Amino acid sequence: MACIPFSRPTLLGCEAEQVVAVLQAGELSGGRATAACERLLNIECGVSAALLTCSASAALEMSALLLALRPGDEVILPSFQFPSAANAILRCGAVPVFVDIDPRTMNIDPQAAAAAVTPRTRALSIMHYSGVACDMQPLLALCADRGLDLLEDAAQALGASWRGKPLGSFGRAACLSFHATKNLTMGEGGALLLRETADLPLAEQLRDKGTDQAAFRRGEKTFYQWQRQGISAVPSGLAAACLLPQLEQLAAITAARRALWQRYDAALAPLYAAGLLGGPYVPPDAFHNAHIYFIKTADAAERSKLAAYLAARGIGSASHFQPLHSAPAGRRYGRFHGEDRYTTRESERLLRLPLYHGMPPQAVEQTAATISAFYGRKGV
Ligand SMILES: Cc1ncc(COP(=O)(O)O)c(C=O)c1O
The missing domain is CATH 3.40.640.10 (Type I PLP-dependent aspartate aminotransferase-like (Major domain))
Structure with missing residues (x-):
């Protein structure tokens, strides 16, 4: 592989x-x-x-x-x-x-x-x-x-x-x-x-x-x-x-990324349907540029295990922003207004999957199959 x-x-x-x-x-x-x-x-x-x-x-x-x-x-x-x-x-x-x-x-x-x-x-x-x-x-x-x-x-x-x-x-x-x-x-x-x-x-x-x-x-x-x-x-x-x-060549680069993004969405759909994972949401008014494909695990612990499982099989993945309000500088210089209902929880669940210009389409299926295997599902 x-x-x-x-x-x-x-x-x-x-x-x-x-x-x-x-x-x-x-x-x-x-x-x-x-x-x-x-x-x-x-x-x-x-x-x-x-x-x-x-x-x-x-x-x-x-x-x-x-x-x-x-x-x-x-x-x-x-x-x-x-x-x-x-x-x-x-x-x-x-x-x-x-x-x-x-x-x-x-x-x-x-x-x-x-x-x-x-x-x-x-x-x-x-x-x-x-x-x-x-x-x-x-x-x-x-x-x-x-x-x-x-x-x-x-x-x-x-x-x-x-x-x-x-x-x-x-x-x-x-x-x-x-x-x-x-x-x-x-x-x-x-x-x-x-x-x-x-x-x-x-x-x-x-x-x-x-x-x-x-x-x-x-x-x-x-x-x-x-x-x-x-x-x-x-x-x-x-x-x-x-x-x-x-x-x-912006239009062609964006189109190629969007094709990979859509492939991920199709390949992971069974896991979404089974409620094992969360996926990205694109509102009807939005046309996106496929900058990131992310999934959401149940919690931070499951995310760490999945990332390690992927890494052990040669597949990179990455979390993303730590909420600013709970970072040392955020606590010192800013304040959070209202309730943190989603920021911390959702950022801890989010995992970005490989997506880059020129990525072979089979890499999507390989990544999705590895994620499926992690959840005890047969591949895509
Ligand atoms: C949302 C957002 N804003 C700002 C930046 C900063 O970009 P730059 O590295 O070009 O300064 C980044 C970089 O990752 C970003 O994702």
């Missing part, structure tokens, strides 16, 4: 050629590859502007600075989230207020979010887990009713949509990730997406150490100056060159 790694970076084989072209052109920072990626993202995500960054974490930080969050402001976010979303809030001295999730999608529970709003709430920071859209209608209504800015973490969600509208296009600002574990990759990298063109000049300065270098490079200024607090988030042109051919 072949070993099946949990993940492998997406590589199409043509990236090296693009990287060499960028080296030869000497466009190691910015340059044509970066501009081409930004143009494609702009169109793909249906936003006013896309800025390539050195990570999604940097884009999240830029979002918090863009909103000019201040000490004492509160931002509501799901506790089942990556630390960078909370770090961005803390960078401005604002308070992360964690809330519970919908156990079916692992996304923020709109009712829990609404209940957490106070006069100090400035923004709602949502995340589309595994590339499956949040329940957008109540979340958009909440932001409109209470005058909150929406920040969208679409790090896992490029190529996914809600009612046909791309994820990443709903928030005033959104982030994407091109980390080596994501559907498309430039090694380390990300993007900031902007709904309003009016936010672009400020976002450019935030990406470039708080200076107006971008305007200077376009010839709009005779010299550049330090204008505000900013970070250093311009990505390498070499990394952009790696991403470009993948962006050009």
Whole structure:
């Protein structure tokens, strides 16, 4: 039986050629590859502007600075989230207020979010887990009713949509990730997406150490100056060159992942029907990008046993986020509003299965058969 790694970076084989072209052109920072990626993202995500960054974490930080969050402001976010979303809030001295999730999608529970709003709430920071859209209608209504800015973490969600509208296009600002574990990759990298063109000049300065270098490079200024607090988030042109051919083939890459995802769903259906395992749920309004295929065991102990059983048979698997509110930094800097009905319990049950670009379809059946054997079922 072949070993099946949990993940492998997406590589199409043509990236090296693009990287060499960028080296030869000497466009190691910015340059044509970066501009081409930004143009494609702009169109793909249906936003006013896309800025390539050195990570999604940097884009999240830029979002918090863009909103000019201040000490004492509160931002509501799901506790089942990556630390960078909370770090961005803390960078401005604002308070992360964690809330519970919908156990079916692992996304923020709109009712829990609404209940957490106070006069100090400035923004709602949502995340589309595994590339499956949040329940957008109540979340958009909440932001409109209470005058909150929406920040969208679409790090896992490029190529996914809600009612046909791309994820990443709903928030005033959104982030994407091109980390080596994501559907498309430039090694380390990300993007900031902007709904309003009016936010672009400020976002450019935030990406470039708080200076107006971008305007200077376009010839709009005779010299550049330090204008505000900013970070250093311009990505390498070499990394952009790696991403470009993948962006050009986004639809095909997503379709291939979705085929593997659907194969998992079919192969594991008997275990779901027998109530032995839980599986992913995709709401009818959501078109997902198959970023993750997860299952849910009865509890944490069963998950450990299953992961060890798979590992002993050469199959990788992985748990995911530890709830932020119970992590050491979460306890120190934030608070949880309402009841933790699902966050801890569901995160302890969740196990991600191997899924990567170029994974042989038989790997799905092998993994599903091994899981079936663990539960004492004959294979698929
Ligand atoms: C939901 C989410 N947000 C943010 C990030 C941070 O991405 P990056 O590594 O590009 O900073 C990740 C990375 O795994 C993520 O899954």
